[in-house]
Amino acid sequence: MTDLIPLTALGATELRSERFGALTIAEDDSYGLASLTLRKGQSAPTPFGLTLPEAGFATQSGSTSAIWTGPDQWLILGEGKGQTDFAAEVLAQAPQASVTEQTEGLVCFDIRSDVEVLPIAALMSKLVNLPPENYATGRATRTGLEHMTVFLYQRDERHLSILGMRSYAGSLWHALVTAAARLAQAA
Amino acid sequence: MLIPHPLLGLRDSQEFTYLGDASLMNRPDPAGPSAEAEFCDYVFLRDNPAGVHRELWFHEQGDRSWLVVTRNTLTHEILGAELARNLPARGAE
Numbered sequence A: 001m002t003d004l005i006p007l008t009a010l011g012a013t014e015l016r017s018e019r020f021g022a023l024t025i026a027e028d029d030s031y032g033l034a035s036l037t038l039r040k041g042q043s044a045p046t047p048f049g050l051t052l053p054e055a056g057f058a059t060q061s062g063s064t065s066a067i068w069t070g071p072d073q074w075l076i077l078g079e080g081k082g083q084t085d086f087a088a089e090v091l092a093q094a095p096q097a098s099v100t101e102q103t104e105g106l107v108c109f110d111i112r113s114d115v116e117v118l119p120i121a122a123l124m125s126k127l128v129n130l131p132p133e134n135y136a137t138g139r140a141t142r143t144g145l146e147h148m149t150v151f152l153y154q155r156d157e158r159h160l161s162i163l164g165m166r167s168y169a170g171s172l173w174h175a176l177v178t179a180a181a182r183l184a185q186a187a
Numbered sequence B: 001m002l003i004p005h006p007l008l009g010l011r012d013s014q015e016f017t018y019l020g021d022a023s024l025m026n027r028p029d030p031a032g033p034s035a036e037a038e039f040c041d042y043v044f045l046r047d048n049p050a051g052v053h054r055e056l057w058f059h060e061q062g063d064r065s066w067l068v069v070t071r072n073t074l075t076h077e078i079l080g081a082e083l084a085r086n087l088p089a090r091g092a093e
Helices: A088-094 A118-127 A166-186 B035-044
Strands: A017-020 A023-028 A032-037 A060-061 A064-070 A075-080 A098-101 A108-113 A140-145 A148-156 A157-165 B002-005 B007-010 B017-021 B052-058 B066-072 B076-081
Touching: A017 A166, A023 A118, A023 A166, A032 A088, A060 A148, A064 A140, A064 A148, A088 A098, A108 A166, A118 A166, A140 B007, A148 A166, A157 A166, A157 B035, A166 B007, B002 B066, B002 B076
Parallel strands: none
Antiparallel strands: A017 A023, A023 A108, A032 A075, A032 A098, A060 A064, A064 A075, A108 A157, A140 A148, A148 A157, B002 B007, B017 B052, B052 B066, B066 B076
């Protein structure tokens, strides 16, 4: 049988991680992802005990979190479920809703800061046009970053997850590290 | 230019795509007796006043919702935005 070597979104066998001053940018492939959409007139389910969030927010329950992506639509993230059939698990939790597998359709880059929220907000202010309150813990939104669509999810004061389309993971990584390197150089 | 999204607050207009005038939501009844004349108007004729327009904008790099944005083309002032899904299908002016 052919030996197949799994590659990361950036085309390597190891996950990439780079450090710039107080910031670390790291690729993360541990998440199982599925989108959940309600049919007309349905009330919101509570998959894995999650209360599905309101517009512009995310909620977390244990290793599962949900990001609001549109009216009656959410993206469900399962930590450590990247190698499993996560959509089937979500569908079992919300059998009436429409659930679509998104794992490996999106790539997740984590930005972690050694100190408070400031370095993350300073980096993102170079990249996206959002008001600063979007970097409060528990906020999540979709926006454009160098013409690429991304989801931003502020997990806590020192941790921002950026989810972008896997097909342009290289371009997204380039945008992030270029801005981070310039900030580190200027500091 | 910032568009006041009813759910997400002020957002950069670069996140949006413009479709056209909100009167496009008033599609004529194709089974009606004067359907041909009404569709001729619907497809080819638009009012283009210098002033307040109601326009359809799609939040493409956002929550993918359609908005009806009221905009003044003389001053570039945005007077309001509402979710198109909350408006009756044939009721937009």
